[in-house]
Each structure stands twice: as structure tokens, then as C-alpha cells.
Amino acid sequence: MDTFASQDRPLHRLLIALALTTLVAGLFAQVWHPDISIIIWSLGTAPVLLALARAIWRGWLAGRAGLDAIAFISMAAALALGEALAANVVAIMYAGGTVLEDYAVSRAERDLTALIDRAPRIAHRVQADTVVDVGVDEIAPGDLLLVRAGEIVPVDGCVMASAAVLDESALTGEPLPVVRAGGEEARSGTINAGETFQLRASATAGESTYAGILKLVSAAQTSRAPFLRMADRTALLLLPVTLSLAAAAWMISGDHMRALAVLVAATPCPLILAAPVAFIAGVSQAARLGILVKGGGPLEALAHVRTMIFDKTGTLTLGGALLTSIKTAPGVRTRDVLFHAASLEQASHHIVAQSIIEAARAQNIALVLPEHVAEAHGSGLSGMVAGADVRIGSYDLVFGDSAPEAWALHVLDDAANQSALAIFVSVNGRGLGAILMGDEIRAEALHAVQRLRRNGVSRILMLTGDRVDAAQRVGTALDLDLVLAEQEPDEKLSVVTAEQKRAPVLMVGDGINDAPALAAAHVGMAMGARGASASSQAADIVLLVDRIDRVADAFAIARRTRAIAWQSIFAGMALSGLAMLAAAFGYLSPIQSALVQEAVDVAVILNALRALGSPDQG
Secondary structure, eight states, X not given: OOOOOGGGHHHHHHHHHHHHHHHHHHHHHHHHOHHHHHHHHHHHHHHHHHXXXXXXXXXXXXXXXXXXXXXXXXXXXXXXTTOHHHHHHHHHHHHHHHHHHHHHHHHHHHHXXXXXXXXXOEEEEEETTEEEEXXXXXXXXXXXEEEOTTOBXXXXXXXXXXXXXXXXXXXXXXXXXXXXXXXXXXXXXXXXXSSOEEEEEOSOGGGSHXXXXXXXXXXXXXXXXXXXXXXXXXXXXXXXXXXXXXXXXXXXXXXXXXXXXHHHHTOOHHHHHHHHHHHHHHXXXXXXXXXXEOSHHHHHHHTTOOEEEEEIIIIIBOOSOXXXXXXXXXXXXXXXXXXXXXXXXXXXXXXXXXXXXXXXXXXXXXXXOOEEEEEETTTEEEEEETTEEEEEEOHHHHXXXXXXXXXXXXXXXXXXXXTOEEEEEEXXXXXXXXXXXXXXXXXXXXXXXXXXXXXXXXXXXXXXXXXXXXXXXXXXXHTOSEEEOSOOHHHHHHHHHXXXXXXXXXEEEOSGGGHHHHHHSSXXXXXXXXXXXXXXXXXXXXXXXXXXXXXXXXXXXXXXXXXXXXXXXXXXXXXXXXXXXXXXXXXXXXXXXXXXXXXXXXXXXXXXGGGGSOOOOO
């Protein structure tokens, strides 16, 4: 039966009610006026027949196979042969099937449509010490907003309070509230789980995180998987087979009722229902885990993947520069290094600055505002801190042409051995110490790689623009098959293209430099938890939670969904085939064939809905 649009669902309920009413009314009329009962049953069948003809026509216009032609032929043939009761029963089975399908699809789509239904529409803008309610579309970057307790954050922005407690579960699947400190980003679509706070808008509603997610959801609901189109083509073979079997049964037995029973039993609902319901359910299950799949197509393609290629920084590693250790010059305290470095870094937007500042705050070091700050791009900062001339950055920036000190040379050696970044600090020309920053492997990365191998991924690679030594350290720790370092975007693209000649490829990345490779791979997956980027737009799947083990979850969901779809198709078509043979040999009447077919439909849908269940987490 054809998958109707959601606006047709009231019509489906009306048709089943009409068909059931006429069935009961006809049975009562049969006692007193048999001729009238035939008219009543025919009147109950006609609207369903017209709706079915309309669905078939719309399917052909949309380029879909008119697979409901068998149901149409069986009802029309029953009426033409004077079997109005059989036609009415088939109409009830068909209309009931559409209602059942509506329920299954709406059940599977519920997690996706919930995102759309909860989209914020009103924001509280602070204007001249007053708060004015405005539509979210009126918000501009720079506007100061008030986000009250329990409300949805309307646009992306910067937290202006000391801290904000946010429920990010709708975006990331993370069940526990997250604390965002003052100055950190709050993403639209999250819920204020704490006290009222002020937010400085950094984007319009249309450019915010939640709007991007809604666009992806829309794509997920409208995309058709190649698997579904293959099921359509396969089902087309059923029409000539059914007509041939029905004709043979009639010719051999001379009983036209056998031909009608074959037509009724052959309604190809298992083929038409199983794949859409299963894949919508799979996309919905993925959304619960913070995995946004842009339709059934990418989910179907992901199930075929045998080679996975990962970016390193921000994907297999945390991507942020983490403070691993602090080295000091002889006679210098660690607190002195942190005080001067963190105070100066308050003027920087570089990724390492926040780590240094947080390390100082963790030790309760009171910072001061820097003055006369100058930035040397790619090298570091210089400025005045508490009256002292402070420099922080590369060895060359801090020490210039002066003779290297022994402690500083040891720091450079340690940094090279650890594949870490050494940030030196000097005060009034004297070397104070150095801060080592490293890119830590994600805690869940090794388990994710092991799960992927157990589930059938035969080859796992890492592509990175980072140095060879740093890349090899990560590759060895995760037991990867191949590590390619110092790769430019065009070189990453070439590697993906070459690997695709061997097997279907999944590319996982998080940066703009990964976008070409993500777009070229059979399936592209972006780490999108840290905000929208070109990688999220180029990818087929976006991870809304910052966990690499979600890659293994997505792969498990894809394989399980595809397996369930095929199980439903094979089992359903096998049962339908047996029913057709039984009808051809006279063991099933048209009415009995309709009842058997409806039982098969229910079994197929219930099995397909198993894709809503959780995949193997082992």
C-alpha cells in the first residue's frame, strides 16, 4: 500500500470507518434484503477504490511504482464478479492497513518531529532596562536577551552571567545538565535548567544551531533510501507473477473465485511497508542518541561501509589544547607562571587561552587585567601585567636571539617526545617557565574502534594535517591500520577517492578542511557538537554529542535497521506467497485471503518497528 502524506491521515481514518460501517450495515440488510446489502457493500468499497486510484496516480507522477495496482485490481475484480462482500472486506483490510501504517510511521517519526515542535518562537530582548517579547526572527547578533528558568535558548549566544545550567539532551542525547561558564557559548534549542541568565546573541535564529538541526531533520524526513527504491523495483515483479498465477488458477479450475482469492492474497504490503517503516525507525533511534542522519539513504549506505577514515584533531582526540604540565625555571613557582600567563591570555581568543585561564582559576589564582596587549600572529602575546612586561608564546618570541637556557632546552626536548606544544613565559625579559599543551586521545576512542572491528569494519585509517610523530602516537594507541600525517585538504580527498575503489568508505571529521573529503565519501560524518561548520553541511550524518563512540552506535543502528528491513520483506513475501498458492488451490476464499494478508501486514510492521530498539552497545 502506498505511503501517503501526513495530511492524508484523517482521510484514512474516515475510509476505514466508512468501510466498517457499510460491512455491518450490509450484514444486517442481508437478513431482509440481500440485494440492498450488495449495494451497501459496493458503496463502502467505492470511496476506498477511488482513494487507491488517486494514490496510484500520485505515485506514478512522483516516479514511484504503482504497487497498489494489485489491491486496486482485486477490489475492482470483486465488484465486477458480483462479490461485493469480498470487495468490502478487501477495502477494510486496505484502509485498515493505511491507518496501521500511519501509526507506525508517526511512531517512528516522533523523536524527529519533537525537535521541530519545540522550536523556540519568542525571545525576551533587553531594551533600555526593560524586557520586550519579540519573535525569534527579530533577534540580531549583539542583542541582549533574557533566558528564564525552564525556557528554550532561542538563538546561539554568549552567556553573560557567571554560569548557566543547560539541559542539552534534545541536541546531544546527554541526559545530565551541563554548566556553561560566563563567556561560553549557549546553543539554541537547549533548555535553561538553572536560574534566569542573560545571553548576548551571536547569530540570528536562522543561522543558529537549532535552525541548522531543523533543516537536517527536514532532509531526514523526505529522503528516500536506495534500499527503498530497490524494494519498489522488486515489488514490480510481483504484478505479472500475480496476474499469471490468478489466470492459471481460473483456467485450470474454471473457478473465478480462486483467481480473486489469489489477487487478494498478493497485496504487496510487506515490500512497501517494511523498508520505509524500518528506516524511519532507524533514523529516529539514531536521533535519540544525538546522531542526526539526513534521511534513509545515508543510513542504508552506512550499513555497507567496510572502511572508515578518521580525522585526528577533534575527532579521535579532544581537539582542544589541554594543559598537560607546567615547567619552571630554577627558583620559580608554578603559581607565578600561571598568574602571568593566564592574566595576559585573558586578552586572547586562541583555543589555548581558555585552558590556561581555567588552570589558574582551578588553583584560585586571582588574575589581573592586562594592558597594552599586542599579538604576534602564530607566535604569542606581549603586554603589561601588574606593571611587568610579560611575553607568552613560542621559544623565539620569548627568548629572541639570546642564548638558550638549559631548562628551556629540556622543555623543548620533552615537548618533542610528547608531541606537545610548548608555550614559554617571560617577565621583564627573564624566562619564567613553560606550559605544555597536548591533544589528548578521547577516552572512548579505543573502545569505539574495537566495536567497529567486531561489527564488520575491516580497515580503519587516520588522516590528519598534524605532525607525523603526533599522528603515529595516536595511531599506535588505537591500533589503526594506516596513519597518514601532514595531509592537506586535497590530499585527504585523494586518499578517500582511492579507498573508495576498494570498499565503501565512511569519513569522519570535524573541521572545514575535512569538508571536501566528507562530501566525497560514500558516507560523510561530522562531529557537529561544537557548532555548525562546513563539515556539518557537507556530511550525511552529524553527531550532535561530542563522543566518538557515537560512530560505532550509528554503524550498529544502520546494520541492524537494514537487517530488520530485509527480514520483514523476506518473511512477509514468503507468507504472502504461501497464501497465494493456498488460494490458487482453493484452500482460501477471497475473504479468508484478505484476513491472512492483513495478519501478514501487522507482523511486517511490528517487526520493522524493532528498529526503534537500541543497538548493541558492547
